[in-house]
Every structure is written in C-alpha cells, then in structure tokens.
Amino acid sequence: xxxxxxxxxxxxxxxxxxxxxxxxxxxxPSSIVVYPKIxxxxxxxxxxxxxxxxTSVTSVSCYYVNAAPxxxxxxxxxxxNPPLWQIIDFELTLTARQPTIWLASLGRTDDATxxxxxxxxGDFECYGAGFDPGIIPPVPAGFVGELVCVETDPSGNPIAxxxxxxAATIKDIxxxxxxxxxxxxxxGNELNDGDDVLCLGGAPSGQCPGGAEYSGCPQAxxxxxxxxxxxxxxxxxxxxxxxxxxxxxxxxxxxQAPETVTFQYAVHxxxxxxxxxSQSVTCxxxxxxxxxxxxxxxxxTATARxxxxxxxxxxxxxxxxxxxxxxxxxxxxxxxxxxxxxxxxRPGGDVIRLEPTL
Amino acid sequence: MCTRLTxxxxxxxxxxxxxxxxxxxxxxxxxxxxxPLIAVEPANGVDTFVQxxxxxxxxxxxxxxxxxxxxxxxxxxxxxxxxxxCPSGDPCAVPVAEVVEFDLTLTARQPISWQALxxxxxxxxxxxxxxxxxxxxxxFRGVLRCMAVEAGVPADRNVxxxxxxxxxxxxxxxxxxxxxxxxxxxxxxxxxxxxxTELVLGGPTAEYEGCGNAVLSDFLFDHTREPVRGDEIxxxxxxxxxxxxxxxxxxxxGSTIIQFLVYNEFEQSFSTSRPVHGQLVQQFxxxxxxxxxxxIFSAGVSGTPGGRFRATSFxxxxxxxxxxxxxxxxxxxxxxxxxxxxxxxxxxxxxVLTAGEPPICPSAPRAxxxxxxxxxxxxxxxxxxxxxxxxxxxxxxxxxxASDLGQPQTATDYAICVYHGDTPTRxxxxxxxxxxxxxxxxxxxxxxxxxxxxxxGVRTIQIKPRGNRTRLIARGRGPSLPxxxxxxxxxxxxxxxxxxxxxxxxxxxxxxxxxxxxAREFHAKGGD
Numbered sequence: 001x002x003x004x005x006x007x008x009x010x011x012x013x014x015x016x017x018x019x020x021x022x023x024x025x026x027x028x029p030s031s032i033v034v035y036p037k038i039x040x041x042x043x044x045x046x047x048x049x050x051x052x053x054x055t056s057v058t059s060v061s062c063y064y065v066n067a068a069p070x071x072x073x074x075x076x077x078x079x080x081n082p083p084l085w086q087i088i089d090f091e092l093t094l095t096a097r098q099p100t101i102w103l104a105s106l107g108r109t110d111d112a113t114x115x116x117x118x119x120x121x122g123d124f125e126c127y128g129a130g131f132d133p134g135i136i137p138p139v140p141a142g143f144v145g146e147l148v149c150v151e152t153d154p155s156g157n158p159i160a161x162x163x164x165x166x167a168a169t170i171k172d173i174x175x176x177x178x179x180x181x182x183x184x185x186x187x188g189n190e191l192n193d194g195d196d197v198l199c200l201g202g203a204p205s206g207q208c209p210g211g212a213e214y215s216g217c218p219q220a221x222x223x224x225x226x227x228x229x230x231x232x233x234x235x236x237x238x239x240x241x242x243x244x245x246x247x248x249x250x251x252x253x254x255x256q257a258p259e260t261v262t263f264q265y266a267v268h269x270x271x272x273x274x275x276x277x278s279q280s281v282t283c284x285x286x287x288x289x290x291x292x293x294x295x296x297x298x299x300x301t302a303t304a305r306x307x308x309x310x311x312x313x314x315x316x317x318x319x320x321x322x323x324x325x326x327x328x329x330x331x332x333x334x335x336x337x338x339x340x341x342x343x344x345x346r347p348g349g350d351v352i353r354l355e356p357t358l
Numbered sequence: 359m360c361t362r363l364t365x366x367x368x369x370x371x372x373x374x375x376x377x378x379x380x381x382x383x384x385x386x387x388x389x390x391x392x393x394p395l396i397a398v399e400p401a402n403g404v405d406t407f408v409q410x411x412x413x414x415x416x417x418x419x420x421x422x423x424x425x426x427x428x429x430x431x432x433x434x435x436x437x438x439x440x441x442x443x444c445p446s447g448d449p450c451a452v453p454v455a456e457v458v459e460f461d462l463t464l465t466a467r468q469p470i471s472w473q474a475l476x477x478x479x480x481x482x483x484x485x486x487x488x489x490x491x492x493x494x495x496x497x498f499r500g501v502l503r504c505m506a507v508e509a510g511v512p513a514d515r516n517v518x519x520x521x522x523x524x525x526x527x528x529x530x531x532x533x534x535x536x537x538x539x540x541x542x543x544x545x546x547x548x549x550x551x552x553x554x555t556e557l558v559l560g561g562p563t564a565e566y567e568g569c570g571n572a573v574l575s576d577f578l579f580d581h582t583r584e585p586v587r588g589d590e591i592x593x594x595x596x597x598x599x600x601x602x603x604x605x606x607x608x609x610x611x612g613s614t615i616i617q618f619l620v621y622n623e624f625e626q627s628f629s630t631s632r633p634v635h636g637q638l639v640q641q642f643x644x645x646x647x648x649x650x651x652x653x654i655f656s657a658g659v660s661g662t663p664g665g666r667f668r669a670t671s672f673x674x675x676x677x678x679x680x681x682x683x684x685x686x687x688x689x690x691x692x693x694x695x696x697x698x699x700x701x702x703x704x705x706x707x708x709x710v711l712t713a714g715e716p717p718i719c720p721s722a723p724r725a726x727x728x729x730x731x732x733x734x735x736x737x738x739x740x741x742x743x744x745x746x747x748x749x750x751x752x753x754x755x756x757x758x759x760a761s762d763l764g765q766p767q768t769a770t771d772y773a774i775c776v777y778h779g780d781t782p783t784r785x786x787x788x789x790x791x792x793x794x795x796x797x798x799x800x801x802x803x804x805x806x807x808x809x810x811x812x813x814x815g816v817r818t819i820q821i822k823p824r825g826n827r828t829r830l831i832a833r834g835r836g837p838s839l840p841x842x843x844x845x846x847x848x849x850x851x852x853x854x855x856x857x858x859x860x861x862x863x864x865x866x867x868x869x870x871x872x873x874x875x876x877a878r879e880f881h882a883k884g885g886d
Contacts, residue, residue: 095625097625124663222411233525268468270483
C-alpha cells in the first residue's frame with residue numbers, strides 16, 4: 001500500500017464555522033458515478049455494479065485510471081517507482097432499467113452466446129449471463145485505481161440524465177472477506193451543453209462559461225474513524241486501522257495530465273481536542289491513517305471525527321474509506337468499506353476534460 | 359506519462375429528463391437519524407458498534423429512542439431470532455415492541471461511540487449530560503432513532519451524523535466479520551418545527567424532509583456463485599417504516615407494505631410485495647416464498663447474476679439498508695458487507711413519527727371518538743381580536759363515564775382540536791391544561807371556567823353526562839383565540855375535545871351542514 005507523508009501534525013483548539021452551501025445529492029441516481037477504489041492486484045479483486053435506472057436505453061463512457069506502480073515488484077515511490085496513470089476507456093449501452101456487473105480482473109465480453117446461469121448443486125454459475133452492455137476490458141494485472149462513468153447520448157456527448165447508480169464490492173481472494181461501498185454520484189443539470197468539458201459546481205468561468213453542469217464536489221468530507229490500534233470490543237488481541245482513498249474531482253483525459261489536490265485534516269476526539277495535518281494527492285492516493293493524530297494512544301478515545309477539506313487553492317476530491325480489523329498478524333481479518341459524509345459544496349468548480357468526441 | 363487503451367461500442371439511446379431530488383440522506387448531517395438495525399446476538403458473537411457525531415461548533419442535545427423489535431416465540435414468549443430458537447411448532451413471530459428513551463448532550467464536534475451490548479454509563483466531558491443504556495435484553499434486534507432537541511422539543515439543527523458497525527467474532531472458528539453503514543438522516547426544514555412530539559416527514563406540512571419515494575439497490579442475486587472464489591451470495595434487507603409511536607409508555611410500531619420491482623440483466627422485471635411491521639430483517643430470497651431457490655431474488659429465477667430493485671411503499675415510507683453476504687461453500691462461513699441504498703424522489707404524502715407522548719391534538723384526528731346526533735359550531739374572527747368568538751354545542755351524544763373524564767383538577771390535560779378537509783389537516787389547537795383553579799366537578803359533570811380566557815381563548819367547557827347521553831358546550835373568546843383563516847376552510851370541518859386519558863368527543867360538519875362561511879364567520883349545524 002502506498003503511504004503518503006503528512007505535511008504537518010499539530011494540536012489545535014480553534015474551530016471555525018463555515019456555513020455550507022447546498023450540494024447535489026450523491027445518494028441519488030446521477031450522471032457521473034465515481035468508484036474511487038478499484039483493486040485487482042492479485043490479493044483482492046473488485047465486483048463492479050452499474051445500473052441504468054431509466055426506462056430508456058442509456059449510454060455511458062467509462063474510464064479506468066491505473067495507479068499501480070511502474071514496477072509492481074518494488075514499493076511505490078513518487079520518484080523512483082511512480083504510478084502508471086494508465087487510462088483505459090470503454091463505452092457501454094444499458095437497456096431500460098438494466099443492471100450490469102463485472103469483475104475488474106475479468107471484464108466482460110460482448111457475446112450474444114453467453115450461456116445462461118448453470119446450476120451447481122443449489123447454486124448458480126452465472127458470470128456473463130444477461131445482455132452484454134458492451135466490451136468491458138479486464139484491468140491489467142496488479143491494477144489499483146479508480147473508475148469513472150459519465151452518462152452520454154448515443155453519440156458520446158455528455159448528458160444530464162441522472163440515471164446511474166453504482167457500487168463496488170472488494171473481495172479478498174484468499175480469505176473471502178468482502179467490503180462494499182456505493183459509487184459517488186454527481187448530478188447533472190439542465191445547463192449541460194454536451195461538450196467534452198464537464199463543469200462540476202462553481203460559477204461561470206473561462207472554461208465553463210455557462211456555469212456548473214453537474215453538482216460540485218463537497219466543501220469537506222467527514223469521516224468518523226476508529227482510532228488506529230484500538231481494539232474491537234470482546235476480541236482480544238485485535239487492532240483496527242483505516243485507510244482512505246482520495247481522487248481529485250478534476251480530471252484531464254484529453255491531455256492525460258494528472259491533477260493534484262491538497263487538503264487539510266481536522267481531527268476531533270471525544271474530549272473536544274483537535275488535531276490537524278495536511279497532505280497532497282496526485283491523481284489517486286490510498287493512504288493508511290496511521291499517523292500519530294489517529295493513534296489510540298494519542299487520541300485517547302475510540303473514535304475520531306475527521307474533517308478532510310481542500311485548501312483554498314486546491315481543487316475538490318472524492319473519498320472512500322476502508323476499516324480493517326485484524327487479530328494479530330496471522331489471525332483473521334475483516335474489512336468494512338464506508339462512504340464518507342459530505343458537507344456543503346465547494347464554491348470553486350472542478351472540470352473534467354474528456355477526450356473530444358469523434 | 360499516461361498511455362491509453364480505447365474500446366468503443368455504441369448503440370441507440372434516448373435522452374431522458376433528470377430524476378427528482380432525493381429525500382433521506384446517508385451522506386449529510388441531519389436532525390433526525392435512524393439506525394435501522396442494532397443487533398446484539400451473543401450466541402452468534404454479534405454486537406453493534408454505534409457512532410453518533412455532532413458536527414456543530416455548539417453543543418447539541420439529543421433525544422434517542424431504542425426500539426426493541428426482537429421477536430418472541432408465539433407460545434413460549436421467549437426471545438428468539440428465528441423458529442429454531444423456539445419449541446417445535448412454536449413460531450418466532452411476535453415483536454417485543456418496547457421503547458427505551460434516553461437523552462444526552464454532545465459537545466462541540468464531539469464523536470461518541472458505544473457497544474450496543476454495554477451502552478455507555480458515563481460520557482467523557484463535563485459538558486456531556488446523560489448516558490446511553492445497554493440493550494434491555496438478549497438477544498436483541500431493534501432500531502435506534504436519535505433527534506436534535508432544544509429544551510426537550512425537536513430542533514431544526516442538521517448537525518447529527520452516525521454509523522453502525524456490525525461485528526461478529528467466533529473464537530472457536532477463528533472467524534472475524536465486520537460490516538458498516540451510515541445511519542439514515544432526515545434533514546429538518548428550518549423554522550418548520552411546531553415543537554410537538556409529532557415529527558412530520560415530508561408532505562404539505564413537513565417539518566423534516568420526507569422519506570424517499572423509492573429506494574434502489576444494485577445487488578447480486580441470491581444463490582449466485584461469485585466469480586472470484588465461487589462463494590455463494592446472499593443478501594439481507596433491513597427496513598423500518600418512517601412512521602410509528604416511540605413512546606416508552608405506549609409504543610406503537612409503524613407498518614407499511616413494500617412493493618419491489620426487480621430487474622435482471624435481460625431487461626425482465628419481476629415484482630412482489632412484503633409487509634413491514636416495526637422492522638424487517640430478512641434474506642432477499644425468503645421475502646416472497648418459502649422456497650428460496652424459486653424466489654424472484656434468486657439467480658435460479660433471474661437467470662443473470664446482476665440485479666437491481668426499486669422498492670416503493672404504501673401507507674408509509676421506509677428507511678432501509680442491505681447486507682451482502684458471501685458464503686464459503688466449503689467451510690460454510692460467511693463474510694458480510696453492509697451497504698446503504700440509493701433513494702429516488704420524495705414521497706408526496708407525510709409520514710408522522712411520534713417521538714414521545716403523542717400531543718393531545720395529533721396531526722391527524724383521533725380515530726374513535728364519541729359523537730352526537732345534534733351539534734353546532736360557530737367561529738367568528740373580527741378585525742379587532744377582542745371580538746373573536748367560538749362556540750361548540752354537542753347534544754345528545756354517546757355516554758360518558760367518570761373514567762373518560764379523568765382527573766383534570768390534578769392531572770388530566772384537555773385540548774380542543776379543529777381539522778378540515780377530506781384528508782383532515784389540523785387547523786387549530788386550543789390547550790386546556792389540568793388545574794384546580796379552573797376545573798371543577800359540579801354534580802352534573804365537569805366544568806372548566808377561565809373568565810380571562812388567556813389560555814388559547816377558552817373560557818368555558820361543560821361536559822354533562824346524563825345516563826346514556828352526554829351534552830357538551832365549549833366557548834371561547836378574545837385575542838388569545840387562535841386566528842383561523844376562515845376563508846380557507848374546506849369541508850368537512852371536524853372538531854374534537856380530547857384528553858390525555860384517551861377520551862374524545864367529536865363533531866363533523868359536512869359541506870351541506872355549513873350554514874355560513876366567509877372570511878369573518880363560520881357557522882355549521884348538523885350532527886355526528
């Protein structure tokens with residue numbers, strides 16, 4: 001796992017009230033769905049759900065970004081072993097109200113002769129059965145990264161249909177343990193001009209003369225984490241830890257330049273004490289919250305409220321988290337994914353640049 | 359730096375309008391939180407870790423209700439999780455349906471957590487008041503609802519967030535399983551709360567944003583073998599109604615019916631419905647049949663691995679989440695992942711959740727009251743409020759007993775409640791509290807008298823039981839009388855005198871019984 005160093009870690013006692021402004025509803029079907037954490041690295045694999053909630057045929061353009069290190073046999077390092085940042089895109093067409101699923105490592109073929117579910121005792125082997133929505137490529141070996149799907153018209157032009165929901169289940173191949181999170185949605189609005197520049201929140205600008213076409217990214221993400229190293233009640237020798245996955249809201253699939261975001265953590269324990277730190281992530285970051293400010297011996301309480309807020313000159317981002325519980329180093333372990341809560345909407349917008357439609 | 363692999367495939371499509379905004383939320387702070395499942399099952403090594411957080415920079419008072427929805431064996435009466443916990447032939451079917459109420463104060467931006475098995479007897483800071491009780495009995499399955507309050511009444515502060523983590527540990531099998539989901543929030547509408555215990559979720563008089571018009575879930579059909587290890591998939595739905603009475607003295611679980619539309623990857627749809635009384639915790643493929651292999655939630659019926667459902671509800675909205683389980687077919691152990699459902703739209707109808715003792719004038723009129731064959735109602739709203747008048751006569755009504763009247767000199771509160779419309783909407787509440795100086799018991803019945811009429815304008819009430827008949831007269835006047843927009847009255851108009859001993863008297867006036875109605879005067883004469 002990639003560890004990204006924290007810039008600072010201090011104890012503060014000052015709190016600032018910033019009234020949030022309204023934000024689109026990421027609970028609801030959306031026009032952009034983001035799966036921040038897709039793993040197919042040989043130890044874990046990811047089952048991806050994507051559903052069309054409309055009564056009509058609907059299309060999406062999807063983009064994997066592979067953030068696996070250049071040399072999978074060496075530890076990741078921003079200088080000596082940087083991420084690949086490999087983009088893989090594909091387009092799907094879902095029939096009315098169609099759900100579809102695929103395993104990241106297998107993808108899905110477009111094969112009208114797919115066999116139906118076959119019975120194995122009382123169970124059913126079904127993978128690939130159903131109308132194939134298109135060709136979904138398997139991700140390369142060792143894949144870690146994100147998936148983004150954007151609703152489009154049949155010509156590939158983005159539209160604000162708000163018809164898609166999604167989820168991802170990450171499965172441990174050796175233990176069978178699973179964790180699941182919901183894809184994060186951004187709802188489109190009637191101002192969508194159908195071009196390849198998707199404007200998420202914010203006021204009209206040079207890049208977005210018509211203003212926001214999609215709901216913006218949150219002003220802050222709120223995550224209630226278990227203290228690092230704290231024990232699961234009634235499970236002697238157990239320890240909890242949390243990792244968060246951060247991806248910038250802005251993406252440039254046209255020039256393929258990775259975006260960087262910088263953000264601040266504000267951590268509150270049960271004693272009304274505040275701790276803070278800051279960090280940057282380029283393109284995709286998966287970080288264990290193992291710094292002192294989340295450590296049980298420092299926090300002194302079992303849980304901590306963690307606010308993660310972009311700095312004033314940074315773009316927005318989305319996150320998911322996974323809590324891991326383990327008994328010793330060789331005992332059983334179990335992960336639980338969690339969707340963070342969101343607060344307000346960033347006043348500044350973020351832009352996704354798609355490859356121009358042919 | 360980046361390399362690109364491109365695959366293209368297109369087909370015809372139709373552009374559609376955006377869907378309506380959603381209501382309940384699992385991603386924002388809210389004033390009312392619902393944790394649809396709190397589970398403590400010692401025999402299965404299950405406990406629930408509950409997190410509750412105040413996002414505000416000011417402290418917040420919180421009132422919580424822990425609903426015990428654990429089932430009991432129908433005959434033996436012992437607590438059970440399924441039929442196997444009961445004597446042979448004795449179904450595990452009857453919910454306990456009790457409520458434990460507790461209060462606490464969270465300080466600025468404070469996170470609090472506890473194990474449901476233990477509760478939390480003390481909170482960490484001097485600014486924290488209250489405590490969190492342990493679950494009342496074992497095994498336990500129930501619902502936790504918490505709301506922001508001020509001075510004990512609901513407050514429109516959207517500052518609460520929460521999560522529940524289900525933890526299962528079996529040392530003998532070296533098994534650890536954890537899954538977590540966010541509590542479901544209803545955001546308060548600023549300034550909309552009337553401060554009573556009835557929380558109105560959605561609808562025309564909403565105090566909180568309503569429950570979703572539909573909940574949506576993407577899932578793998580039950581009995582599918584997932585492609586990673588060949589584990590068998592099961593899913594469990596947890597759903598609770600958005601209505602109910604959370605009063606520790608007389609709890610009344612809410613009920614609704616969920617209608618499922620299930621879609622497979624062949625564009626086929628299936629449907630079924632399932633009642634929910636208090637709480638539903640059920641494997642998907644047992645919701646519509648006793649033979650799970652033949653369920654519409656089973657891969658054997660769907661023919662595809664991936665599915666989605668859209669669940670709408672009748673009678674009342676629902677709040678739900680689901681748990682995806684992967685069963686190792688060799689060891690028969692299960693790994694779980696809880697997940698929040700998406701919501702679509704907001705219900706047009708209001709859902710009423712009564713959080714505490716119900717108000718004497720509920721938002722919907724009481725269902726069973728004494729009526730009279732002859733009745734009249736006059737309400738006069740002068741430009742000068744000193745001239746406002748109200749009088750209600752109820753003659754020859756059904757018999758009234760001494761217990762119906764209660765003890766208004768010491769304990770029993772009364773109220774006059776006015777409703778109008780085909781779907782009765784509460785128009786006015788005139789509180790008539792207990793008191794020895796205002797209430798008396800003359801030989802012929804009960805009398806309330808307050809010449810000042812300062813309390814909601816009520817001056818006199820006389821209730822005279824005579825054998826199997828009852829006569830009632832209520833009068834009010836002056837500036838304290840609520841100003842009703844008489845021009846907006848729609849028939850039928852319904853008036854009730856209610857007390858908190860459970861008795862009520864009622865007259866209903868249909869359109870043809872309304873003698874005069876304009877902006878200044880309302881007169882009706884009829885009966886029953």
